[in-house]
Amino acid sequence: xxxISDFGFRIFIVMRIVDLIHAKRHGRPAAAGDIRRLVEDYxxxxxxxxxxxxxxMAVCFRGLDDAELAALTDAMMRSGEVxxxxxxxxxxxxxxxxxxxxxxxSLVLAPLAAACGLRVPMISGRGLGHTGGTLDKLESIxxxxxxxSGAQFRRQLARLGVAMIGQTDxxxxxxxxxxxxxxVTATVESIPLIAASIMSKxxxxxxxxxxxxxxxxxxxxxxxRRRATDLARTMIAIGRRMGRxxxxxxxxxxxxxxxxxxxxxxxxxxxxxxxxxxxxxxxRVTLALTERMLTxxxxxxxxxxxxxxxxxxxxxxxxxxxxxxxxxxxGGDPRVIDDTRRLRLAPKDGVVxxxxxxxxxxxxxxxVGIAAAILGAGRQTTDDRIDxxxxxxxxxxxxxxLEKGQSIFRARYRKAAAWAEAERLLAAALTLTEERTxxxxxxxxxxxx
Amino acid sequence: xxxISDFGFRIFIVMRIVDLIHAKRHGRPAAAGDIRRLVEDYxxxxxxxxxxxxxxMAVCFRGLDDAELAALTDAMMRSGEVxxxxxxxxxxxxxxxxxxxxxxxSLVLAPLAAACGLRVPMISGRGLGHTGGTLDKLESIxxxxxxxSGAQFRRQLARLGVAMIGQTDxxxxxxxxxxxxxxVTATVESIPLIAASIMSKxxxxxxxxxxxxxxxxxxxxxxxRRRATDLARTMIAIGRRMGRxxxxxxxxxxxxxxxxxxxxxxxxxxxxxxxxxxxxxxxRVTLALTERMLTxxxxxxxxxxxxxxxxxxxxxxxxxxxxxxxxxxxGGDPRVIDDTRRLRLAPKDGVVxxxxxxxxxxxxxxxVGIAAAILGAGRQTTDDRIDxxxxxxxxxxxxxxLEKGQSIFRARYRKAAAWAEAERLLAAALTLTEERTxxxxxxxxxxxx
Numbered sequence: 001x002x003x004i005s006d007f008g009f010r011i012f013i014v015m016r017i018v019d020l021i022h023a024k025r026h027g028r029p030a031a032a033g034d035i036r037r038l039v040e041d042y043x044x045x046x047x048x049x050x051x052x053x054x055x056x057m058a059v060c061f062r063g064l065d066d067a068e069l070a071a072l073t074d075a076m077m078r079s080g081e082v083x084x085x086x087x088x089x090x091x092x093x094x095x096x097x098x099x100x101x102x103x104x105x106s107l108v109l110a111p112l113a114a115a116c117g118l119r120v121p122m123i124s125g126r127g128l129g130h131t132g133g134t135l136d137k138l139e140s141i142x143x144x145x146x147x148x149s150g151a152q153f154r155r156q157l158a159r160l161g162v163a164m165i166g167q168t169d170x171x172x173x174x175x176x177x178x179x180x181x182x183x184v185t186a187t188v189e190s191i192p193l194i195a196a197s198i199m200s201k202x203x204x205x206x207x208x209x210x211x212x213x214x215x216x217x218x219x220x221x222x223x224x225r226r227r228a229t230d231l232a233r234t235m236i237a238i239g240r241r242m243g244r245x246x247x248x249x250x251x252x253x254x255x256x257x258x259x260x261x262x263x264x265x266x267x268x269x270x271x272x273x274x275x276x277x278x279x280x281x282x283x284r285v286t287l288a289l290t291e292r293m294l295t296x297x298x299x300x301x302x303x304x305x306x307x308x309x310x311x312x313x314x315x316x317x318x319x320x321x322x323x324x325x326x327x328x329x330x331g332g333d334p335r336v337i338d339d340t341r342r343l344r345l346a347p348k349d350g351v352v353x354x355x356x357x358x359x360x361x362x363x364x365x366x367x368v369g370i371a372a373a374i375l376g377a378g379r380q381t382t383d384d385r386i387d388x389x390x391x392x393x394x395x396x397x398x399x400x401x402l403e404k405g406q407s408i409f410r411a412r413y414r415k416a417a418a419w420a421e422a423e424r425l426l427a428a429a430l431t432l433t434e435e436r437t438x439x440x441x442x443x444x445x446x447x448x449x
Numbered sequence: 450x451x452x453i454s455d456f457g458f459r460i461f462i463v464m465r466i467v468d469l470i471h472a473k474r475h476g477r478p479a480a481a482g483d484i485r486r487l488v489e490d491y492x493x494x495x496x497x498x499x500x501x502x503x504x505x506m507a508v509c510f511r512g513l514d515d516a517e518l519a520a521l522t523d524a525m526m527r528s529g530e531v532x533x534x535x536x537x538x539x540x541x542x543x544x545x546x547x548x549x550x551x552x553x554x555s556l557v558l559a560p561l562a563a564a565c566g567l568r569v570p571m572i573s574g575r576g577l578g579h580t581g582g583t584l585d586k587l588e589s590i591x592x593x594x595x596x597x598s599g600a601q602f603r604r605q606l607a608r609l610g611v612a613m614i615g616q617t618d619x620x621x622x623x624x625x626x627x628x629x630x631x632x633v634t635a636t637v638e639s640i641p642l643i644a645a646s647i648m649s650k651x652x653x654x655x656x657x658x659x660x661x662x663x664x665x666x667x668x669x670x671x672x673x674r675r676r677a678t679d680l681a682r683t684m685i686a687i688g689r690r691m692g693r694x695x696x697x698x699x700x701x702x703x704x705x706x707x708x709x710x711x712x713x714x715x716x717x718x719x720x721x722x723x724x725x726x727x728x729x730x731x732x733r734v735t736l737a738l739t740e741r742m743l744t745x746x747x748x749x750x751x752x753x754x755x756x757x758x759x760x761x762x763x764x765x766x767x768x769x770x771x772x773x774x775x776x777x778x779x780g781g782d783p784r785v786i787d788d789t790r791r792l793r794l795a796p797k798d799g800v801v802x803x804x805x806x807x808x809x810x811x812x813x814x815x816x817v818g819i820a821a822a823i824l825g826a827g828r829q830t831t832d833d834r835i836d837x838x839x840x841x842x843x844x845x846x847x848x849x850x851l852e853k854g855q856s857i858f859r860a861r862y863r864k865a866a867a868w869a870e871a872e873r874l875l876a877a878a879l880t881l882t883e884e885r886t887x888x889x890x891x892x893x894x895x896x897x898x
Contacts, residue, residue, distance in 0.1 A: 021635035025509060050498035054634035057506035060474060185503035186470035 017041075017051050024058040032071035039075035043174040049181055056178075056187040064192040069234065070241040072192075076200035079174035083121065083150065083206035088158045090119040091297040093209040095289050096202050098194075098222065098231070099131040100215040101369035102256030102394065106134045106164070107270035108278075108286045109293075111323035114162035115313035116290070116306075117299050121157050121205050122164045123171070127378045127386070130219070130369030132266065135166045140264040140343060140388035144332035156329050162322060164330070172201050191227065195234040199242075209245040209296040211289050212236075216444060217254035219365025225250065225444060232447045245296050250444040251285050255363050255398050258282035262377040262391020264343040265412070271340055274320040281397075281442055288443055346375075346389040350411035350419050354402040358432030363398065367429040368409075371422035375413050390414055392426075399439030402432060466490075466500050473507040481520035488524035492623040498630055505627070505636040513641040518683065519690040521641075525649035528623030532570065532599065534655035537607045539568040540746040542658040544738050545651050547643075547671065547680070548580040549664045550818035551705030551843065555583045555613070556719035557727075557735045558742075560772035563611035564762035565739070565755075566748050570606050570654050571613045572620070576827045576835070579668070579818030581715065584615045589713040589792060589837035593781035605778050611771060613779070621650050640676065644683040648691075658694040658745040660738050661685075665893060666703035668814025674699065674893060681896045694745050699893040700734050704812050704847050707731035711826040711840020713792040714861070720789055723769040730846075730891055737892055795824075795838040799860035799868050803851040807881030812847065816878040817858075820871035824862050839863055841875075848888030851881060 020034055030038075038055070041047045064072060085092050095109055110120045124134035124146075135146045146166040148156065156163040169176075175197050182188045202210055214222070214232045222228040232248035239246030258279040260269040272278040273286065291306040300306035313319045320337065328334040336342045372378055376387030393410040396402060409426050413419040469483055479487075487504070490496045513521060534541050542562065546552055559569045573583035573595075584595045595615040597605065605612040618625075624646050631637045651659055663671065663681045671677040681697035688695030707728040709718040721727040722735065740755040749755035762768045769786065777783040785791045821827055825836030842859040845851060858875050862868040 018633055018635050021506075025506070025635050048498070050502035050630060051634055053499035053502040054506045054636060057470075057474070057503045058510075058635075061507075061510045181499060184467055185500055186467050186474050186507075187503060 017047055021051060021055045021058060024055060024062055027062045029065045029068055032067060035068055035071040036075040039072065039079060039174050043079045043177060052178070053181055053185045053187070056182060056185060056190075056193065059193060060187050060190045066237055066241060069192055069196060069238055073196045073199045073203065073238050074242065076172055076174040076178070076196060077204045080172050080204070081150065081168065081170040082204045083154070085119070085121060085154065085157065085206035088119060088154065090117065090161070091209060091299065092121055092207045093118045093211070093293045093297040094120060094122055094202060094205060094207040095211045095213060095293060096198060097213040098198070098215050098220060100253040100257060101130060101132070101219045101365050101372070102258050102261040102266065103132065103215070104137060104258060104260070104266040104270045104282065105213065105286050105289060107137060107267060107323075108273045108282070109290050110162050110164055111274065111326055112286070112310065112313055112319040113290050113293050114160065115319040115322045116294055116309045118161070118293060118297050119157055120162040121153070121207055122162070123167055123201065123205050124164065125167070126382070127373075128382065129378070130366045130373060132261070132263070132369070132372075132378065134164065136386045136388070137263045137266050138164060139386075140267055141327055141332040141336055142342065144327060145330050148330065160322065160325055160329060162326055164326065167201070172204050175200050191231050191234050194221070195231060195238055199235055199238045203239075203242055203244065207244070209293065210239060211292045211296060212246065212248035213285070213289055214248050214250050215253035216250050217252050217365065217440065219256065219369060220253035229447065236447060247292055247296055248447040249288060249292060250447070252440045252442050252444060253365060254440045255365055256368060256394045257285060259393045259395060260391060261368065261372045261394060263386060263388040264345055265391040265393065267336070268340045268343055271320075271323070271337060274314070274323055276314055284442055292446065344389050345391070346387065346412040346414045348413050348416070348419070350413055350423060351407050352409040352411075352423060352426045354404055354406045354408055354432065355427070356432065357404045358402060358434060359436040360396050360398055360400050360402055360408070360430065361433040361437035362431035364429040367425050368392065368394065371425040371429070374422045374425070375411065375418050376415075387414060397439065399436060401436070466496055470500060470504045470507060473504060473511055476511045478514050478517055481516060484517055484520040485524040488521065488528060488623050492528045492626060501627070502630055502634045502636070505631060505634060505639075505642065508642060509636050509639045513645075515686055515690060518641055518645060518687055522645045522648045522652065522687050523691065525621055525623040525627070525645060526653045529621050529653070530599065530617065530619045531653045532603070532655035534568070534570060534603065534606065537568060537603065539566065539610070540658060540748065541570055541656045542567045542660070542742045542746040543569060543571055543651060543654060543656040544660045544662060544742060545647060546662040547647070547664050547669060549702040549706060550579060550581070550668045550814050550821070551707050551710040551715065552581065552664070553586060553707065553709070553715040553719045554662065554731065554735050554738060556586060556716060556772075557722045557731070558739050559611050559613055560723065560775060561735070561759065561762055561768040562739050562742050563609065564768040564771045565743055565758045567610070567742060567746050568606055569611040570602070570656055571611070572616055572650065572654050573613060574616070575831070576822075577831065578827065579815045579822060581710070581712070581818070581821075581827065583613065585835045585837070586712045586715050587613060588835075589716055590776055590781040590785055591791065593776060594779050597779065609771065609774055609778060611775055613775065616650070621653050624649050640680050640683050643670070644680060644687055648684055648687045652688075652691055652693065656693070658742065659688060660741045660745060661695065661697035662734070662738055663697050663699050664702035665699050666701050666814065666889065668705065668818060669702035678896065685896060696741055696745055697896040698737060698741060699896070701889045701891050701893060702814060703889045704814055705817055705843045706734060708842045708844065709840060710817065710821045710843060712835060712837040713794060714840040714842065716785070717789045717792055720769075720772070720786060723763070723772055725763055733891055741895065793838050794840070795836065795861040795863045797862050797865070797868070799862055799872060800856050801858040801872060801875045803853055803855045803857055803881060804876070805881065806853045807851060807883060808885040809845050809847055809849050809851055809857070809879065810882040810886035811880035813878040816874050817841065817843065820874040820878070823871045823874070824860065824867050825864075836863060846888065848885060850885070
């Protein structure tokens with residue numbers, strides 16, 4: 001006749017989700033089946049936003065235990081298309097970065113790791129806010145198509161060993177919907193929710209081994225090392241529960257990675273790196289992550305052996321050649337490899353100079369990313385269009401002595417008003433001091449499986 | 450060009466509420482103006498449910514400080530019609546109960562306090578779940594109209610000194626909307642939110658003095674005394690900030706108040722009480738609350754003086770007479786006072802007997818309320834209709850020795866299936882023991898202004 005809950009009686013479906021919120025509010029873990037149903041019913045629209053918003057906020061305070069986290073990640077992953085790569089020979093491995101400014105590591109790492117023998121099924125995102133996105137960078141290569149079908153993706157992965165694509169609407173829709181809700185309810189910053197979001201997408205790719213590049217610093221999502229370590233450990237725990245090999249590197253994001261910040265200019269820098277040049281920090285981070293992918297994937301027994309494989313792939317030109325083939329396979333113009341001027345930059349030049357002599361002791365990296373976005377290299381909302389040709393070059397490094405009038409940033413831009421605002425932000429983002437502040441370490445640590 | 454928030458850039462209005470949620474999540478208090486805008490924009494539909502749901506859950510964890518609470522209560526109060534009773538002579542005073550089973554105190558207290566010289570502008574609610582509501586009880590009097598206009602309400606208050614009505618849709622709409630959201634997001638149990646909800650309604654009535662009857666026990670919203678004390682203190686603090694005199698009594702709700710649980714039968718019991726009879730516990734709680742109203746309102750300097758006023762109002766028949774006039778003024782049949790059989794009860798009799806001898810040491814009071822609701826005396830949802838004639842009589846008391854086969858509950862019902870379920874619940878709600886457990890104290894304490 002009636003169903004009786006603690007507060008009277010209500011219809012069954014409403015009661016269930018209220019009880020789930022209530023339990024989380026009071027710190028009681030949910031059964032895996034209840035978490036799965038929450039994700040399924042939210043994705044299908046059976047549960048309203050306001051109930052999930054309340055649950056998410058309760059999760060921000062109470063966290064999720066390992067079993068809940070695995071259930072959440074698994075349910076999110078299964079909310080859409082999951083790639084089955086089991087018929088493709090070789091070890092499928094990928095890298096994920098938590099995002100930063102000037103982070104073009106994927107462009108170098110994907111062909112490099114594949115040239116070393118791994119299969120790299122890389123599904124990337126777009127830039128938003130102060131961070132750039134691999135897809136936007138790839139699309140600055142004329143003709144490059146990031147929208148392959150599942151079949152095309154698998155075919156290219158089997159043939160070349162690497163494919164670099166974007167998410168379709170059918171890929172982890174639960175995460176899309178939940179992320180949009182978190183964004184407007186102040187529930188983005190939550191280690192379990194961030195970890196489940198990242199891992200649901202990476203595991204849906206079908207990779208067996210995954211290296212996480214967890215950025216730490218004022219241009220990263222996590223400003224302090226303790227929280228970054230927590231996030232890394234949480235993602236590793238999810239991976240282990242779901243039978244994948246996962247490890248993490250903590251790397252510095254207190255200044256941009258490399259020099260270029262933008263899209264076409266980042267591709268140029270990535271190509272330089274594949275040719276054996278490029279900025280030292282970009283090279284070091286890329287190699288460290290690729291080494292870890294190789295040992296994790298079982299292609300090298302030690303870091304030294306992995307480094308040797310990598311050196312050969314770079315020195316032989318195999319990695320560069322694989323990037324060329326990837327571009328060609330995905331409809332892009334492969335001539336950009338040899339003639340990077342085909343990656344057209346915006347016409348106007350700008351520069352930010354040191355207002356006086358001093359040691360570069362701090363840079364507000366997030367503001368640098370926002371300055372690049374203001375030029376048109378990034379997005380305010382997901383609907384905005386990117387201007388591939390605009391960008392910044394960070395020409396200094398923390399811990400360097402600058403002379404008065406020395407160039408700290410160069411820019412290529414299209415609109416004077418945007419440059420005026422970006423220039424103001426960049427000038428305000430710098431701290432020059434009379435005493436030298438030691439620069440941050442680039443690689444802070446490795447967190448293993 | 451761009452507005453820059455901590456996480457990139459967003460449009461202004463969205464940012465504002467996200468920032469408010471974010472601040473509360475991290476325990477930072479909001480400005481009074483921001484709280485006011487939250488309430489206004491939510492009531493008018495400018496802020497979506499999901500953002501308020503997240504904010505409410507953050508409040509459950511972080512609480513609200515005194516200034517936030519006053520701002521929230523004030524904004525909720527002002528979201529609709531606020532009665533201005535300043536032109537009516539005399540001290541306007543009311544009582545509010547946090548709700549229980551068999552709580553018909555208001556029916557006795559309102560005419561009694563008015564007969565002692567207070568003005569009692571009583572706006573009550575309906576029953577839901579296991580608790581009854583004063584409006585439903587009043588409506589079991591044939592013809593009684595709880596829907597007076599504001600002008601009628603003020604006129605009757607000036608003429609008789611008492612009026613007992615329900616809320617219109619224009620009365621504190623912010624609370625209606627927010628309570629409905631809390632109900633489905635597991636954010637009902639929160640002392641600041643409960644306090645703001647109650648006080649916004651009571652202060653919108655226009656009363657200057659308010660006595661709170663905070664129920665404690667297994668049939669109350671608050672099962673333990675510590676939380677009940679917290680709630681009382683929180684409401685008193687709100688009242689003080691808003692310039693009203695407020696005090697609270699903590700009273701026991703580990704068993705029904707009085708004998709009758711229902712609607713018509715509770716009115717009958719209230720009339721008996723006004724005639725000088727009725728159950729002892731109902732009488733004691735009612736007198737204690739009325740005494741406190743009189744001293745708080747300044748009509749008596751001491752409890753003893755207040756008790757004398759009350760005794761006179763009862764013994765002279767003035768209080769009973771005022772209830773008769775109130776019924777008459779609000780369209781009801783005043784003959785029920787002299788002939789309570791005009792309050793028609795349901796035709797079928799039921800009884801729950803003690804299955805064996807023993808001391809009555811515990812009763813699950815909430816289950817008793819639900820049993821009455823199942824008979825038709827209460828509501829599953831706000832749309833359900835009440836059957837005024839059905840009800841229970843609780844014929845025993847905690848701490849009493851029962852013989853095998855002694856009646857513990859009597860019932861009047863209409864549908865055999867409902868009675869079968871109610872009977873099962875009632876039988877399961879009792880604990881008989883071989884040793885006597887001391888009964889709970891009826892009045893646990895007074896919390897003063």
